Amino acid sequence: MRKLLAAALASASVVALSACGSSGSGASSGTINWWTWDDKQAAAYQSCATAFEKANPGVTVKISQYAVDSYFTKLTAGFVAGDAPDAFQNSVQFFQAYASQHQLLPLDDLISKNNFDLKKFSVGVDAWKFTDGKQYALPLDWAASAIYYNTDAITKAGYTPADVANLNWNPDNGGTFDKMVAHLTVDASGKRGDEPGFDKSKVATYGMGQLAAKDFIGQTTWNSFVSTTGWRQGDKNQWPTKFNYDDPNFVKTMKYVKSLTDRGFAPKINTFSAGEGTATISDVDLMGTNKIAMETAGSWEAATFAKLPGVKVGIAPTVEGPDGKTRSDMSNSNGNNIWAGTKNPDLTWKWVSYMGSQECQATAGASGSFFPSIPAAMDSAAAAVGKQGVDLSVFTKALKDGSLYGAPAYANGADLQQTLEPLFEAYFSGSRGDDVFAEMTTKAQTILNKKG
Amino acid sequence: MVTATQETTTLPVAPVATARRRRIRRGHLPLALLMITPAVIGFLVFFAYPTVQGVYYSFTDFHVLSAPNWVGLDNFRELLADDVFWRSLWVTVYFVLLSVFFGIVISLITAVIMHRLTRSTVIRGLILLPFLISGVVAAMTWSWMMDPGLGIINSLLVELTGHPLLFFGDSSLAVPSLAAISVWKSMGYNAILIFAGLQTIPGTIYEAGRVDGATEFQMFRRLTVPLLRNILVMVVILTVIGSFQVFDIVQVTTKGGPQNASLVLQMYIYNKAFTQFDFGYAATMSLALFAMLIAITFTQLKMTRAGESDLN
Numbered sequence A: 001m002r003k004l005l006a007a008a009l010a011s012a013s014v015v016a017l018s019a020c021g022s023s024g025s026g027a028s029s030g031t032i033n034w035w036t037w038d039d040k041q042a043a044a045y046q047s048c049a050t051a052f053e054k055a056n057p058g059v060t061v062k063i064s065q066y067a068v069d070s071y072f073t074k075l076t077a078g079f080v081a082g083d084a085p086d087a088f089q090n091s092v093q094f095f096q097a098y099a100s101q102h103q104l105l106p107l108d109d110l111i112s113k114n115n116f117d118l119k120k121f122s123v124g125v126d127a128w129k130f131t132d133g134k135q136y137a138l139p140l141d142w143a144a145s146a147i148y149y150n151t152d153a154i155t156k157a158g159y160t161p162a163d164v165a166n167l168n169w170n171p172d173n174g175g176t177f178d179k180m181v182a183h184l185t186v187d188a189s190g191k192r193g194d195e196p197g198f199d200k201s202k203v204a205t206y207g208m209g210q211l212a213a214k215d216f217i218g219q220t221t222w223n224s225f226v227s228t229t230g231w232r233q234g235d236k237n238q239w240p241t242k243f244n245y246d247d248p249n250f251v252k253t254m255k256y257v258k259s260l261t262d263r264g265f266a267p268k269i270n271t272f273s274a275g276e277g278t279a280t281i282s283d284v285d286l287m288g289t290n291k292i293a294m295e296t297a298g299s300w301e302a303a304t305f306a307k308l309p310g311v312k313v314g315i316a317p318t319v320e321g322p323d324g325k326t327r328s329d330m331s332n333s334n335g336n337n338i339w340a341g342t343k344n345p346d347l348t349w350k351w352v353s354y355m356g357s358q359e360c361q362a363t364a365g366a367s368g369s370f371f372p373s374i375p376a377a378m379d380s381a382a383a384a385v386g387k388q389g390v391d392l393s394v395f396t397k398a399l400k401d402g403s404l405y406g407a408p409a410y411a412n413g414a415d416l417q418q419t420l421e422p423l424f425e426a427y428f429s430g431s432r433g434d435d436v437f438a439e440m441t442t443k444a445q446t447i448l449n450k451k452g
Numbered sequence B: 001m002v003t004a005t006q007e008t009t010t011l012p013v014a015p016v017a018t019a020r021r022r023r024i025r026r027g028h029l030p031l032a033l034l035m036i037t038p039a040v041i042g043f044l045v046f047f048a049y050p051t052v053q054g055v056y057y058s059f060t061d062f063h064v065l066s067a068p069n070w071v072g073l074d075n076f077r078e079l080l081a082d083d084v085f086w087r088s089l090w091v092t093v094y095f096v097l098l099s100v101f102f103g104i105v106i107s108l109i110t111a112v113i114m115h116r117l118t119r120s121t122v123i124r125g126l127i128l129l130p131f132l133i134s135g136v137v138a139a140m141t142w143s144w145m146m147d148p149g150l151g152i153i154n155s156l157l158v159e160l161t162g163h164p165l166l167f168f169g170d171s172s173l174a175v176p177s178l179a180a181i182s183v184w185k186s187m188g189y190n191a192i193l194i195f196a197g198l199q200t201i202p203g204t205i206y207e208a209g210r211v212d213g214a215t216e217f218q219m220f221r222r223l224t225v226p227l228l229r230n231i232l233v234m235v236v237i238l239t240v241i242g243s244f245q246v247f248d249i250v251q252v253t254t255k256g257g258p259q260n261a262s263l264v265l266q267m268y269i270y271n272k273a274f275t276q277f278d279f280g281y282a283a284t285m286s287l288a289l290f291a292m293l294i295a296i297t298f299t300q301l302k303m304t305r306a307g308e309s310d311l312n
Helices: A002-023 A039-055 A068-081 A092-100 A108-113 A151-156 A161-165 A175-184 A223-229 A248-262 A283-288 A299-306 A345-355 A358-365 A375-387 A393-401 A413-428 A435-448 B002-010 B013-057 B074-081 B083-117 B121-132 B135-145 B152-161 B174-199 B203-211 B216-227 B229-244 B248-253 B265-275 B279-304
Strands: A030-036 A059-065 A087-090 A137-139 A145-150 A203-205 A294-298 A313-316 A329-331 A335-338 A404-406
Touching: A030 A039, A030 A345, A039 A059, A039 A345, A039 A358, A059 A345, A068 A092, A068 B265, A087 A092, A087 A345, A092 A335, A092 A413, A108 A345, A137 A345, A145 A151, A145 A161, A145 A299, A145 A393, A151 A161, A151 A313, A161 A175, A161 A313, A175 A294, A223 A248, A223 A329, A248 A413, A248 A435, A283 A294, A283 A299, A294 A299, A299 A313, A335 A345, A345 A358, A358 A375, A375 A393, A413 A435, A413 B265, B013 B279, B074 B279, B083 B121, B083 B174, B083 B216, B083 B229, B083 B265, B121 B174, B135 B174, B135 B248, B174 B229, B174 B248, B203 B216, B216 B229, B229 B279, B248 B265, B265 B279
Parallel strands: A030 A059, A030 A087, A329 A404
Antiparallel strands: A087 A335, A137 A335, A145 A294, A145 A313
């Protein structure tokens, strides 16, 4: 009993102390809360926070990280309860939901008041312009995809890294990409995918990682293939009213992707996950354990792939399209939003704009956990990561040669996801045929035009 | 004569006693009210108010961050035309049927075996263990065991058949796999309830049965099951309600997939409310589920005459 009392007293005094701490907040001092869903970025930006605190005495920056599964639910709960973070990392998928409900602070006034130069960002600014024409976020990063491959598997199959870097693809016969994937696939008895007697029901190593994914944008999976045909997700890039799932090039590409799994060259949907809640083996581990020889994956995984013990992973650009030269890939930028309900917009802006400075981007970017949107910071980040043995030249080159295009901003993202994913799954698992594409198109159209 | 005197002596006492009791009761009223206040406040704050609020929201277009907007019966019209809702209702019913049927059969068998063979508290405790584990932990552990690449169950299956089974990745296996977890988790608790019910059946009835030459199975069918009706009805109703409200194990394992094959109603309501912020429509679906549960419970009570017992 006495122990209990002591504990109660102790916690009461802690409350009193912390109350004292926050009572001294003024305009130029106080605590700024910033949230991210990425644990590596939380650690990377901590170095910026320390520098910022040093430059602004009396200011504390508190960085919190929550797993992406619960991040947006927590954020919404924070909006409702009035204790959301002052600023936070946000995904385009939730941009419209939050902006249309007035939870995000338009930054235009702060930008012009402080003469902040938006032109220093080479990607991602437009994705954060809302339908009202206002700028709601500074781009935090950019991401693209590339082909990652197991160097040993490639060499053993008689290929060189240059062969992977020059793969071409078309939706009709798959081009040189298809031939390489078939040859890289090996069954349990050691037969390759293009040899007679190959048993597709007992595949030991898939030539290609998962392309048949339920993700309705196909980021890091089918997107870099279908984009080379000139296909784009929406009828327009910002706030589309229609998704082009009924385009013949799209349908042909999906058929091709499915044919890879049907022939046993790529894993069927859900092969490597216990369910949607738990993806138990990451794609990096699949390559590490020789389950796959090659795959398309996000740029943010470059550092993780490089650190795989015992496996040397090479990075190649995404495939060339049917014309034999066009590469095309979607690049996506997360944004740094300020909450409309923040008690300290000026101080928060100071932190957010500091995060968008070359100094902070170069420091945090050196971790390799994200790519800075500022070209100079990107170069110095790439150099820093290069010293750790991770070659990012494929991505820096893609940023400059124009093969990247910005990801669309669209309305009602969560609804789209929950409606379209089951349809993609149905197609790739074989329970639905080509008729699914017409349904996807109509359903997406209804949701895109729904007023939230 | 003796009784008469007793009556005469006791009679005048009775009214006094009841009067005093009444006085005591009245005297205790404020204290009684005080004692139930916390429970009543809890009920009002955590049940009555949210329920009324929920009913109100179901007639509105409500996106949490802005005030609700009255839309009349629009949400109910949307509900009637929503394929995903009807599909998820069917998925839920399928889950309920599987978990109730197998749950009851397995618990009943376990309880009868326990009753016949052992009174050991240790074994009873062991059987109850899964029930004490939180749903999230149970679902996590099972999803690891059922994992196509790493799981122990699939390692065994590959040894036996050469192929793993995608328990949560195959649309025809997802709901049965979830039901299996649910049965595993609730089986012990139900078995203990039924076991308690078995102990109330007098041994003489079985002796009579044996004298009449009934076999063990006949006694089970014609004596045990009918005499257990009360307990069984309670267990069935609890399992039906509990299964209708399944959420945690789905959220942890499949999140409703693949292809919405395991999108139970609660999961769909959660998605609509907490990821799409369509709280109005989510409230409408909750109200529909509430109405269905009330109807099902009353029908069950009526049909099974749960208030009566054959023992008296």
